[in-house]
């Protein structure tokens with residue numbers, strides 16, 4: 001088969017979803033944010049809910065999610081996305097409302113907002129990108145930073161005597177009766193990407209069933225913050241992040 | 254139109270009732286004295302069963318104000334109420350709301366500070382309300398009620414101004430007006446707006462879900478391109494100028510022949526009104542100018558009176574905040590001084606008269 005034949009419409013097996021814009025993403029090579037954006041856009045497209053979806057973007061590298069996913073967006077202050085989503089959903093119950101948040105946003109400055117939104121059983125979707133670092137501000141320690149991990153503010157490695165322990169916020173969220181679906185996924189190879197997409201789809205579907213909050217953590221890479229190549233970053237994540245943050249569903253009711 | 258309804262109500266209670274009656278979509282708040290009756294009244298009236306209004310006790314004022322952001326961006330009439338320490342926590346949300354140009358209403362029933370301060374009335378949040386409070390160049394429209402009736406009226410007016418200019422509006426009240434009871438003429442009942450009505454009145458900007466027929470709507474205050482950000486800042490300046498031109502409100506009492514002027518808002522204006530009566534009985538030609546909007550400030554109204562004035566006294570339950578705006582208006586033409594009690598102490602009309610007489614005495618030439 002020639003290239004010309006291959007690209008004929010009837011032979012296409014994959015195309016970019018129309019819910020992604022044409023804007024060039026600003027993410028670093030190897031960053032997980034872009035992959036997760038694509039999955040969210042595909043889910044919105046496949047569920048045909050572009051006109052019914054409201055996204056809430058965080059402060060963090062994901063702040064510009066609104067430039068890439070072609071839906072209506074709210075841009076929140078750092079950590080406050082779940083509060084915005086709470087009101088947006090309660091006042092517009094027929095809309096799909098999701099937050100997109102990093103670990104600094106969700107598990108540090110916004111801990112109160114995420115805990116209470118989940119505990120109230122808000123019918124929202126939370127997509128939580130855990131890259132164990134503050135990507136946007138140049139690689140400082142996050143609440144999820146691993147013990148011993150070197151960051152800009154832990155140049156000698158995270159020391160529990162000074163900095164305490166990595167915060168397993170997803171495990172805490174799973175304890176809250178207001179959540180119906182809590183899962184930890186990743187997106188470093190085709191299999192995990194497909195699984196993560198299924199989880200995101202389930203979370204979006206849940207949000208119309210009045211079962212409470214659905215929370216999808218995605219353990220991701222930050223090659224720039226970790227000072228690794230994209231390939232090295234994937235390996236570092238497998239070797240170091242997965243033992244601390246094991247993948248899989250924590251709750252599904 | 255049904256017949257006019259009157260009720261004897263507390264200032265805080267009437268805020269809740271007025272909100273339901275004027276078709277408010279949502280309230281988000283956190284308890285704090287002296288304004289907890291606002292949420293308590295709403296919870297008792299259960300408007301979600303009648304008008305469909307959402308009422309939610311948030312986990313903090315930080316959350317409440319951000320809930321306002323989430324609701325306002327979807328084009329809903331949303332409001333919160335709090336008192337001074339809670340408003341400080343809302344400062345972050347206020348600047349984001351102003352930056353994203355979102356309409357909403359915030360009621361501050363002021364108590365004395367700094368810090369935890371006192372639960373008694375004060376007017377010490379004037380700077381915070383009128384000069385920003387949060388970071389960045391922004392303004393709130395600030396309404397200062399001086400009666401329970403105005404607590405009622407300013408809810409509907411506040412929403413009207415908020416949507417007209419797509420700007421947060423603050424009702425700057427205090428513990429005295431929040432807690433006192435007066436007869437109130439209730440607002441006529443209005444249904445909540447539908448999405449179509451909001452779009453018809455205010456254009457298509459709400460974040461509701463993007464149909465294929467339009468570009469996506471984004472409620473944001475972020476702009477990394479300095480040239481664009483400067484342009485946006487200047488757009489806000491132009492908006493604030495427009496607000497100043499159209500919405501400056503004040504009341505003049507016995508000003509026609511006044512040689513001496515008190516400038517006071519809210520509770521202090523109520524007290525000073527009595528002072529004017531007492532002064533007139535003694536033959537002192539005292540008038541009162543009551544700013545109803547604190548931002549925009551009635552600068553010109555004060556300036557226009559200057560040719561007839563010998564001196565001006567700003568009365569405020571603070572150590573001297575609004576006096577700065579009075580002095581800007583007076584611009585050194587006549588002496589302008591501050592008188593106030595603080596820490597939850599409320600001045601008596603006689604005390605204020607004494608301050609006026611002292612000021613006159615000191616400035617006798």
Ligand SMILES: Cc1ncc(C[n+]2csc(CCOP(=O)(O)OP(=O)(O)O)c2C)c(N)n1
Nearest residue numbers: 059060061078102103104105133134135136
């Ligand atoms: C109130 C406030 N404090 C601090 C910042 C600076 N800041 C911006 S992004 C960020 C951390 C983001 O980290 P994370 O949420 O993990 O997102 P990532 O960039 O790693 O995806 C911080 C501290 C801010 N914008 N606002």
Ligand code: SF4
Nearest residue numbers: 028031061135222223
């Ligand atoms: S800094 Fe990290 S999180 Fe941010 S875009 Fe780059 S790789 Fe992604």
Ligand SMILES: [Mg+2]
Nearest residue numbers: 102103133135
């Ligand atoms: Mg991060």
